Amino acid sequence: MDVTGLTFPLPPNKISxxxxxNPSIAVHCLSYDQETxxxxxxxxxxxxxxxxxxxxxxxxxxxxNRRHYVWVKNVSFLISDRDKHKGQRHVCLSCLQVFxxxxxxxxxxxxxxxxxxxxxxxxxxxxxxxxxxxxxxxxFEFPFSFYLVAExx
Numbered sequence: 706m707d708v709t710g711l712t713f714p715l716p717p718n719k720i721s722x723x724x725x726x727n728p729s730i731a732v733h734c735l736s737y738d739q740e741t742x743x744x745x746x747x748x749x750x751x752x753x754x755x756x757x758x759x760x761x762x763x764x765x766x767x768x769x770n771r772r773h774y775v776w777v778k779n780v781s782f783l784i785s786d787r788d789k790h791k792g793q794r795h796v797c798l799s800c801l802q803v804f805x806x807x808x809x810x811x812x813x814x815x816x817x818x819x820x821x822x823x824x825x826x827x828x829x830x831x832x833x834x835x836x837x838x839x840x841x842x843x844x845f846e847f848p849f850s851f852y853l854v855a856e857x858x
Contacts (some may be wrong), residue, residue: 711726718748728756730823731755732762733746733761733762734761735763736763744783744788746800760778
């Protein structure tokens with residue numbers, strides 16, 4: 706392992722230097738955002754699909770700028786809610802969506818990894834203003850009046 710030109714503790718913006726020094730290793734780094742109470746993709750290797758080894762790290766960051774990286778053995782256990790989801794789960798490293806099968810994840814990853822890391826943020830269910838759905842583009846409405854009736858069992 707080549708760590709030439711790196712100073713430790715390593716800031717996330719220098720992970721690409723580590724990857725350039727070690728062409729067989731791709732690094733994926735996650736952290737936890739206290740404000741949104743969710744995981745955030747801190748760094749995603751652009752070479753993640755092409756390299757022999759992919760390592761997922763979790764960044765523990767303190768208020769006094771101390772950093773510590775922890776190896777994540779199973780991203781699914783970290784991200785998904787084990788009480789809701791039984792069985793094996795597969796996580797997209799770019800958007801952190803959880804899938805039930807590897808084939809669905811592979812199909813999703815073909816398109817998702819073309820873009821920068823992203824995250825889905827749902828509105829706070831306790832804040833009624835942020836949960837309200839509104840529609841302002843009435844000129845796009847269907848010109849004929851109709852209604853839809855559906856029963857859900």
